[in-house]
Amino acid sequence: MDEQAESARDDEVRTRTSRTTRNANGERGVDASSAVSxxxxxxxxxxxxxxxxxxxxxxxxxxxxxxxxxxxxxxxxxxxxxxxxxxxxxxxxxxxxxxxxxxxxxxxxxxxxxxxxxxxxxxxxxxxxxxxxxxxxxxxAGVMLLAAIGAANMHLAVADMHGTVLVREHDAIDVALGPERVLGRVASLFETLLKKAGQSAARVKGIGIGVPGPVEFAEGRVVRPPIMTGWDGYRVADFFASRCYTCPVLVDKDVNLMALGEHRAGWSDTSHMLFVKVSTGIGAGMIMNHALQRGAHGGAGDLGHLYVGHLVPGEPKLCRCGNYGCLEAYAAGWAICRHLNESGHAAQTARDAADLAQRGVREAVEQMQNAGRLLGETIAMAVSLLNPSLVVLGGELGTRQSDMLAAVRETVYRRSLPLATRHVQIVNSVLGADAGLLGAAHLVSDAxxxxxxxxxxxxxxx
Missing domain, CATH: 1.10.10.10 (Winged helix-like DNA-binding domain superfamily/Winged helix DNA-binding domain)
Known part of the structure; x- marks a missing residue:
């Protein structure tokens, strides 16, 4: 796809997505990322x-x-x-x-x-x-409560039964604080958002939540998450049932919801899509034959913990999962921030690192390019294995970083066989932070x- 065609496609998706941010009278908001009360x-x-x-x-x-x-x-x-x-x-x-x-x-x-x-x-x-x-x-006929919880922040919203966002909120949170504290904050913000929307808990017909770790989907149970301290075996639906919500609670891995939202909003005619989230951590969501793939126990798409230590000089670096040489240890937001801080540049979050790169700070730009090449190596393996026709980069770094996108494209096209890359497109997410929320809305309404x-x-x- 050439740049002109790609730009036209992005404009089309943005227009379509903006329709999901209207108030109850049907008036359009400023754009898809604006809060509409x-x-x-x-x-x-x-x-x-x-x-x-x-x-x-x-x-x-x-x-x-x-x-x-x-x-x-x-x-x-x-x-x-x-x-x-x-x-x-x-x-x-x-x-x-x-x-x-x-x-x-x-x-x-x-x-x-x-x-x-x-x-x-x-x-x-x-x-x-x-x-x-x-x-x-x-x-x-009712409303849905939606939450896209990441490693360091979360987005929440109340939506009508069309999936139209009525009110929304963003909050910083450390998911390692544990389920009771994190979900307690989610519940508190849900109550605030319901009041802003003029709704009550009795009007809630479904709750959709994304978390940054593997989920046994049928049970809504978090399973052995690498970075979510205290969450292993935790059943999220039970938390909300204890707070008088009698509606279904659907829980999935955050990147799965991002893949679902991006696919439905802009690429519904694409049967095979790989969505890669590059933010504080790295993960992938897979759409195959138009259906989201979770694997046998919810662990599909754990791209960030593939071994790449052999591609980098020196001893393999320690990953926060406890293993050495994982992709995340070199290319995830937390690892990039660690390197930038060691180089004398203050960067606490993936957004800080992206801002430094956009300002042209040499070390930050080099980090994004190196991360893109390593990410490209792992995506090339996934492309050869799964043969998607579309790869979408999302997350704080994947959405905002042209240096990373260019490095991923160059590496994938060089490393994968021509049959797998002949028609594959590699693009940035158009939905950005909205992908997870929209995916959560689709998850609930599909159920x-x-x-x-x-x-x-x-x-x-x-």
Whole structure:
């Protein structure tokens, strides 16, 4: 992709992403990274039949079990899927796509309307808008709480059922403080954000959280995280259940949510994508055949702890995971900051290091280039193994550093075989810090709106 085409694609994605930052009256915010404070309009259709149908001792586990059920291909859940994807949004279109009779389609739509899943779409102009008589996901049926927790900071938001961010917050946090303190801060900020949005805990239909470590997804349990002291075996959903949230709580590795958000927002037509987060730490999220891949136990994509010590002169460096020679020990934000501090340049965070490089500080620029080459070596292995058509660099360093991107591109194209790199694109993330939040919104809505879950919630047989 040449620079002009790539710039056009970035503009398109930014425009599309900006639509996810509107207030409850549909007014667009300044941009995708602006905080938008608004109240969600009340609605008689409260989605009461959806997550509330699972509001028992373990809503998350019940949602997971319902997702595993075989959905009725002609059920209300399948019809909702067509509306949600935009494949068929009117009665006539649904009849044409499904082959169902007019009376059956009417029954399905009536059930979805009564449960609060859908609402008539607002009339739009005939040029590019929805056709008359269209339906959409009911944005006012409830809200979602979202948190993207990193090693040193976190982003939080309240979103409507469309995934539109209503209010948001950013806070510095050390994830090594342990789950009770970190999640306690998350819970406190959630309460503040709900008040700003004019919402209550009873209106929360799902919570989506990303953490910087492996997660056993079905259980929402953190598993042997290298940098999250005290988190091993911790089940995040239990923390929020103890605070009167009866909705499902979905937890995943932060980079998985970033990959999901980036893919849905800007690259949904790409079937195989590798998202690499380069920030305080390094990790990868994989989209294969349009589906997020977590591995057998949630450990897929642990790129930062591949061994690269043989590529660097001298003794392998100690990584914070306890091993020697890991990629993170040379290319992660914490390692770059360590080197810069030793060289007399104050850098406490990955953002500090990126700022120094952007100001042209020689040591910082050299560190970014060296990190890019080592990162390129590991990405080249991943490209040869997985054969993605797209590699996206995200995170504080991956998004902002042109020196790092150039070094990664040069190394990957040089080290991987032509068959693997013939059509691969390597680009910066367009969503930036929003990728994790948007991914969390998709994670929750995918669970709540899964056809089998919807059928179970409204009492339709599979």
């Amino acid at each position: 608004a109240s969600v309009a009340s609605s008689s259709a409260s989605l009461a039949a959806a997550p509330d149908a699972f509001a028992k001792s373990d809503a998350s586990a019940q949602i997971a079990r319902a997702q595993q059920a075989v959905p009725n291909p002609n059920g209300a859940g399948a019809v909702l899927g067509l509306i949600r994807s935009g494949s068929a949004v009117t009665r006539t279109q649904i009849m044409q796509v499904t082959g169902l009779s007019r009376s059956t389609v009417a029954l399905r739509l009536d059930a979805l309307l009564a449960a609060g899943y859908i609402a008539p779409a607002a009339a739009e102009s005939s040029t590019g808008g929805r056709p008359p008589g269209s339906f959409q996901i009911n944005p006012y 709540l709106f899964a056809p089998s879950v919807v059928d179970a919630a409204i009492g339709q047989p599979a």
